[in-house]
Amino acid sequence: MxxxxxxxxxxxxxxxxxxxxxxxxxxxxxxxxxxxxxxxxxxxxxxxxxxxxxxxxxxxxxxxxxxxxxxxxxxxxxxxxxxxxxxxxxxxxxxxxxxxxxxxxxxxxxxxxxxxxxxxxxYHYRHTQEGIMAKRVTEAGELGKPLVARVQAMRRRKVPGWGVFTNKELQGGGSLIDFGCHLLDLSLWLLGNPEPVEVSAETYNDLSRTPGQVNDWGAFDHETFEVDDHVTSYIRFKNGLSLQFECSWSANIKEDHTSVSLSGVDGGLSVYPFEMYQTKYGAVWNASPVLKEEEPSVVATRQMDNFLASCSGEEELIVEASEALRVTEIIDAMYESSDTGRAVTLKKEEEES
Ligand SMILES: NC(=O)c1ccc[n+]([C@@H]2O[C@H](COP(=O)([O-])OP(=O)(O)OC[C@H]3O[C@@H](n4cnc5c(N)ncnc54)[C@H](O)[C@@H]3O)[C@@H](O)[C@H]2O)c1
The missing domain is CATH 3.40.50.720 (NAD(P)-binding Rossmann-like Domain)
Structure with a gap:
């Protein structure tokens, strides 16, 4: 070949x-x-x-x-x-x-x-062992009917000080479009790509616009900082699910915290680290797997392998364009909600006409 x-x-x-x-x-x-x-x-x-x-x-x-x-x-x-x-x-x-x-x-x-x-x-979080495991668990119905999701993409002091990450014209936004998008994507995938109906959000950048901040990822200019460094959101879906979302490049917290948690009728799980709890025999059981840490290079290779295998028709593509488009639609709605101070209703075009 x-x-x-x-x-x-x-x-x-x-x-x-x-x-x-x-x-x-x-x-x-x-x-x-x-x-x-x-x-x-x-x-x-x-x-x-x-x-x-x-x-x-x-x-x-x-x-x-x-x-x-x-x-x-x-x-x-x-x-x-x-x-x-x-x-x-x-x-x-x-x-x-x-x-x-x-x-x-x-x-x-x-x-x-x-x-x-x-x-x-x-969206390489889908290719992490925890992401793959969570997908298998949810698809097997281990959580029962999913009800609530919580996404936390929280970095302590990590505004990317290199490149153009704080330039709105070139990047379109900050912590949400750069980092929060990964965990939002992962959560939607795990939930089976549900249809969003309403998005509320608030964006902030007060911390990064204040001089003298500690930053672990290099220097940036607080005066020209024009993107979000912290975003909160609440999303409702057509099937009754709800999702609480928070992301930050630069939070006042002890350490970074990246997680997607899902709670269903029969069980709950969270990734990074992967933990799962299930109701059985009248008790809540710890059903967490024991996973070895994996290098980011392993994840990048898995992603590339799936891309190449999809190009040659040997495998289904893991991150479909239609799914990534939905992530973008929700991000747009989050920014719009913050700008207008109102919840944004997402409607399909045929419903609008
Ligand atoms: N998947 C992840 O976790 C992850 C991590 C980091 C960055 N990214 C994404 O990767 C992209 C690049 O980020 P990076 O960290 O490598 O940035 P970077 O600043 O290190 O590199 C960007 C490169 O693009 C070049 N460039 C700029 N405009 C160009 C153009 N019009 N045509 C050709 N080259 C051009 C620059 O000269 C530079 O070499 C961004 O979209 C970013 O969101 C993803």
Missing amino acids: NKWKIGVIGTGGIATERHIPALQSLHQKAELSAVQDVNKSRAAEVAETFGAAHVCDTPAELFDLVDAVIICTPNKFHAELSIEALNRGVHVLCEKPMAMNRYEAEAMKTAAENNNRILAIA
Whole structure:
């Protein structure tokens, strides 16, 4: 079998720390063939380090050389680059968030469908052992009817001080669109992608706009900080489920806390660490598995393997574009609710007309 020729656009941190090493660990199936970055010397350095044959001047040049591309640019460019790739017949693994807003995300999904190409979004929490385990448990009905979900994506003092993460124009938002999106995605997947009907939210950035903050992930300018660093939300779904959500880049807490908890009639679970409790024989049982810690590289390889296997039709794609679009719709509604000070009702277009 010929190896998949893979291109990478945007050769920064996530490309070199996760995706390219994942490709290298799958060298029997795929090879890094071409790279492109607006910072050409960075692209050349990455090509040299990881052995890519081509350093391209433009995305179009790269699309002519590869079977699939990994988009690792700031969020603003996810949609246009993904759509151009798909229209040229190139499969896409795009970094999260899918896009800046639901209109862009919808256009990406349509381009994938029209061109019969794979469009995967890098919501990698689904590929963690805890995420996989939780999916198996919920699909097996171990929790009974799920009722309530709680998402906490809480970092203590970790505003990303590098790149453009605090630039609204290039990223579309802060802690929610950057980090909260991962755990929101995981929770929706575990709940079976329920249809949201109403979203309330509040966003904050008072802490990061105050001078003299402690930050573990490098320096940022509090005066130009223009995105959210803390978001709370409450989501109601058509099937009666409700979800409480909180995310932060920079909370006043003892340590980071990342969790999705689900509570059902017969049991409850939370991930990171994975714990499960079930009602049996008139008592609440601790039914938690004993899991060994796994390296982030294992998760990145699992994600890449699923992407490649989906491109060749051997596996179902784990993160469907339609599901990532729903995450984007909810994020849009959270920002809108905070801006307007009102709950946002989500309606399907046919219900609106
Ligand atoms: N899955 C995760 O957990 C995770 C973690 C970090 C970042 N990300 C996502 O990955 C993306 C990149 O983040 P990063 O941390 O690698 O940022 P980064 O700043 O380290 O790298 C971004 C790279 O993109 C290049 N670039 C900018 N505009 C470009 C354009 N129009 N065309 C080509 N290249 C361009 C920059 O020169 C830079 O080299 C973002 O969308 C971010 O949300 C995801």
